Amino acid sequence: xxxxxxxxxHLVRRRGQEARLRCSPMKGHSHVYWYRQLPEEGLKFMVxxxxxxxxxxxxxPKERFSAEFPKEGPSILRIQQVVRGDSAAYxxxxxxxxxxxxxxxxxxxxxLTVL
Amino acid sequence: xxxxxxxxxALRLQEGExxxxxxxxxxxxxxxxxxxxxDPGKGPEFLFTLYSAGEEKEKERLKATxxxxxxxxxxxxxxxxxxxxxxxxxPRYSSASKIIFGSGTRxxxxx
Numbered sequence: 001x002x003x004x005x006x007x008x009x010h011l012v013r014r015r016g017q018e019a020r021l022r023c024s025p026m027k028g029h030s031h032v033y034w035y036r037q038l039p040e041e042g043l044k045f046m047v048x049x050x051x052x053x054x055x056x057x058x059x060x061p062k063e064r065f066s067a068e069f070p071k072e073g074p075s076i077l078r079i080q081q082v083v084r085g086d087s088a089a090y091x092x093x094x095x096x097x098x099x100x101x102x103x104x105x106x107x108x109x110x111x112l113t114v115l
Numbered sequence: 116x117x118x119x120x121x122x123x124x125a126l127r128l129q130e131g132e133x134x135x136x137x138x139x140x141x142x143x144x145x146x147x148x149x150x151x152x153x154d155p156g157k158g159p160e161f162l163f164t165l166y167s168a169g170e171e172k173e174k175e176r177l178k179a180t181x182x183x184x185x186x187x188x189x190x191x192x193x194x195x196x197x198x199x200x201x202x203x204x205x206p207r208y209s210s211a212s213k214i215i216f217g218s219g220t221r222x223x224x225x226x
Contacts, residue, residue, distance in 0.1 A: 106158035
């Protein structure tokens, strides 16, 4: 059973460009979460999605950041007009539909570098 | 405010030297406490979930325990391959999907 998959693993963008990060949850999981980890800092919650629905986006910056989880295909975290401060590791996690245990399983992350 | 604090920030041990990592939490109502291991350049790897005070879980050289205010991750006779950052996390009471992570303890085991 494949784990959570993220691509690309590394992404380099120049200031002002767009970054698209993809996440495929574990098989059978329908809940997806995005986290950001800045150098020497802990993981910070960004957004929680189910298929075609954003459930909680309270951790997302109000501008330039958006997320979706379409009926078909991976979840996408999109950052428009990237700035140097967006450089970080972005992790996706997933959990099964009736996750009473709230356990989340993480992907390997996408490391975004903004030049 | 819900909060998770881990100590120490970093811990260097000799191979075979047992020790404990601490995670203290403040949350309105505990819905579980998670321990993860994170290796450099990788995503967190799930280790344990604890739900109630007095609960203990073990995996190889690791044992996690829980009280009403803190959790300990005990490591017995560690090996160099146990070197990693260990993260503690709790779901917010108001929104169980939103997990709060501590900043982690960087554990280094010298051979």
